[in-house]
Amino acid sequence: MIGVTILGATGSIGTSTLDVLSRNKDKFNIIALTANSNVDKLFSQCEKFKPLYAVVVNAEAADKLKVKLKSVSLDIQVLSGVENLDYVASLNETDYVVAAIVGAAGLSSSLAAAKASKRILLANKETLVMSGQLFMDEVARNKATLLPVDSEHNAIYQCLQSFNGSQGLSDEVRKIYLTASGGPFRKTDLKLLDSVTPEQACAHPNWSMGRKISVDSATMMNKGLELIEACWLFAAKVDDVQIAIHPQSIIHSMVEFIDGSVMAQLGQPDMRTPIAYALAWPERIESGVQSLDLFSMSSLEFEKPDHARFPCIQLAENAMRQGGIMPAVLNAANEIAVQAFLDNEIAFMAISEVVERVLAQTTYHEVNDIKRAVNADSDARLLAYDVVKSMATVGLTGSKNHA
Ligand code: NAD
Ligand code: MG
Numbered sequence: 001m002i003g004v005t006i007l008g009a010t011g012s013i014g015t016s017t018l019d020v021l022s023r024n025k026d027k028f029n030i031i032a033l034t035a036n037s038n039v040d041k042l043f044s045q046c047e048k049f050k051p052l053y054a055v056v057v058n059a060e061a062a063d064k065l066k067v068k069l070k071s072v073s074l075d076i077q078v079l080s081g082v083e084n085l086d087y088v089a090s091l092n093e094t095d096y097v098v099a100a101i102v103g104a105a106g107l108s109s110s111l112a113a114a115k116a117s118k119r120i121l122l123a124n125k126e127t128l129v130m131s132g133q134l135f136m137d138e139v140a141r142n143k144a145t146l147l148p149v150d151s152e153h154n155a156i157y158q159c160l161q162s163f164n165g166s167q168g169l170s171d172e173v174r175k176i177y178l179t180a181s182g183g184p185f186r187k188t189d190l191k192l193l194d195s196v197t198p199e200q201a202c203a204h205p206n207w208s209m210g211r212k213i214s215v216d217s218a219t220m221m222n223k224g225l226e227l228i229e230a231c232w233l234f235a236a237k238v239d240d241v242q243i244a245i246h247p248q249s250i251i252h253s254m255v256e257f258i259d260g261s262v263m264a265q266l267g268q269p270d271m272r273t274p275i276a277y278a279l280a281w282p283e284r285i286e287s288g289v290q291s292l293d294l295f296s297m298s299s300l301e302f303e304k305p306d307h308a309r310f311p312c313i314q315l316a317e318n319a320m321r322q323g324g325i326m327p328a329v330l331n332a333a334n335e336i337a338v339q340a341f342l343d344n345e346i347a348f349m350a351i352s353e354v355v356e357r358v359l360a361q362t363t364y365h366e367v368n369d370i371k372r373a374v375n376a377d378s379d380a381r382l383l384a385y386d387v388v389k390s391m392a393t394v395g396l397t398g399s400k401n402h403a
Contacts, residue, residue, distance in 0.1 A: 001029045003093045004279075007085055007109050008100035009033035010041040012210070013123045013149065016271045017098050018045060020279060023286045028096075028279070032088035036105075037061045043068045046076055052093065053077045055084045057105075086112035096279065098149070099124045103335075104377050107131055107370055114138035114146075121278040123149040129225050130328040130373040132232035146233070147278035152178050152226055153233055154274030155252035155265035160234065168235040175242055177254040177262075178230055182245040182303070183218040185348075190309060194347045201341070201348060215338045219351050220305060224316025225334075228327050231320055238317050245303040250292065267292055311352040315359065325365045325376035332377040333358035336384035346391055354391070358383045 004021065008014045014033075021028050032053035035042040039061045046054050046069060054069075054076050056062040062080035069076055079087070082105070089097045089112045097113035098121045099106055106124035111131070113120045115138055122128070127135050139146050148154050156176055184203050185193060202214040216222035223243050230241050244254075252274075254264040267273045268289050276287035307314055312334070319326040337354035340346045346354065358380055367373045 002027060003029050003031040003091075003095045004098065005032040005034075005088050005091070005094040005096070006030070006098040006100060007034050007089060007106065008098075008102065008124075009045055010035040010038040011100055011102060013100035013271060013275070014098070017100065017121075017275050017279075018049060020272050020276045020285070020287050021049070023288055024279070027285070029093075031091060031093045034085055034088065034101075035061075036101075039064045039068070046074060047072065050074070051076060053079060053088050053091075055079045055088055057082055057085070082108065085109040089113040089118065090116035094118060096121060098275075099127065100149070104130060104332075104374060107373065111135060111138055111370065114144045115142055117142045117144050119145040119147065121147050121149050121275070125150065125225055125229055126331060128229045128232045129331045130377060131367055131370060132228070132327070134367060134370065134373070136232055147281055148229075148233055149271070149274050149278050150226060150229060151269070151271060151274050152253040153229055154277055155179075156230065156234060156255060158265045158277065159253070159255035159263035169237075169240060172257050173240070173255060174258050175256040176230060176234065176236060176240055177242050177244045177256065178223065178226060179244050179246040179249075179251050179253050179302075180220060180223040180305070181217065181249045182247055182305070183220065185218055185309070186245065186247065186303075193309070194349050196348045198342045198344070211342055212335070212338055215341060215351070216334070219312045219338075219348070220310040221312035221316065221334050221338075221351070221355075223305075223310075224313050225331060227313075227316055228320045238320050243305050243313060245305055246301065247303075248297070248300055250297065250300060312355065315352060315355050319359060322364060323366075325367055325372065326359065326362070328367070328373050328376045329359055329362050329380040330355055332380035333384040333387075336381050336388065340388045346388055350391060354384055354387045357387045 006014050006017055030049045030051040033045055033051045034055040037058040056065055059080040062078050066078045086109050089109045096119045099110045100123040104126050107127055110127040148157055201218040202211050227241050249269045251264045251266050254262050256262045270289045272287040273289050276285050319330040333355045337351040341351050
């Protein structure tokens with residue numbers, strides 16, 4: 001039996017992981033489940049899956065969980081505090097760590113899993129965006145196994161098959177195609193983009209996701225962040241990765257080889273497929289995902305992204321080329337800008353403007369430790385708040401002239 005710890009068990013990836021595990025009870029034991037503060041959800045997961053440990057970051061919430069578990073006589077060790085995320089990620093009983101916490105809060109525990117030589121099923125994008133070099137170095141140094149859960153990266157991993165991360169991208173690879181749906185505004189008149197609402201931005205055509213990531217999909221910043229992820233995961237250069245808009249979201253990414261072969265991974269847009277692949281690799285297990293109905297598909301289309309419509313892509317490419325803290329700054333400024341858009345403080349096209357201004361005002365530094373990445377993140381947030389405020393003051397709520 002393989003021991004699995006899920007960091008961020010109550011989230012969307014965590015819940016999908018538990019669904020896959022529940023279909024494969026003969027292979028996996030659940031060692032620890034963690035949550036930030038959602039006691040009710042973690043409690044019902046504990047009742048169903050009976051882990052050895054439950055970690056709730058918030059101490060008050062942890063006390064509530066203890067009381068609830070006692071009332072049903074469940075003997076599960078409840079821990080609180082961020083340091084215990086690292087602890088359960090490093091436990092001897094833990095073989096696999098599903099890194100599914102959202103945001104910078106996931107950095108430390110991903111690194112702890114790498115240092116403890118675990119198999120890491122990585123969903124948390126920020127680990128690579130904010131501290132890619134540090135994390136990949138720890139993975140290599142400690143011979144940890146890294147399997148990407150993000151659907152595109154999981155697809156690329158499947159297409160590369162025998163890829164060995166520590167040796168760089170093979171000479172046999174000509175190009176990585178990172179596919180993207182293009183979001184809800186792929187065809188919207190450019191002049192109308194400034195007046196789109198958060199509700200319109202959150203109406204993703206193919207995947208059902210949270211509001212922040214839905215906006216990232218509409219601006220294509222999500223693809224920019226994924227390009228950064230792909231560069232770290234596959235030791236690729238920015239120019240090795242071509243973003244391709246594929247509105248049907250059936251192909252999850254592709255790899256072209258020097259002999260002209262293009263390998264693609266297809267499937268339903270359901271995160272249980274990449275999760276099951278990462279759990280079972282190099283084998284396969286049931287995921288609960290239904291078959292792809294090839295005969296109901298009328299066409300598979302591809303387009304190059306329009307950089308005037310999606311300026312976030314080039315901002316991400318430039319940040320990755322610059323390196324150091326710049327991708328962390330890009331990510332932090334974007335989070336503030338997206339929240340300001342969701343709060344109706346700035347217009348949709350102002351999101352990229354905020355990120356661009358924050359990057360322009362930032363001085364390059366290397367990332368030698370987590371503290372540097374986390375500081376770059378908090379400094380960029382402060383700067384982004386100022387930029388948002390200054391836009392609101394002069395009524396510049398996203399006034400790029402598209403004429
Ligand atoms: P989510 O918001 O649904 O869940 C996040 C989880 O992290 C929850 O369990 C929450 O309790 C925990 N958490 C939040 N803040 C925390 C904190 N400060 N400290 C400790 N735990 C905290 O997020 P999600 O959609 O499951 O995404 C998780 C990660 O996976 C993100 O980095 C996301 O970008 C990435 N990802 C998600 C998807 C998807 O389809 N949902 C796809 C690809 C990648
Ligand atoms: Mg993705």
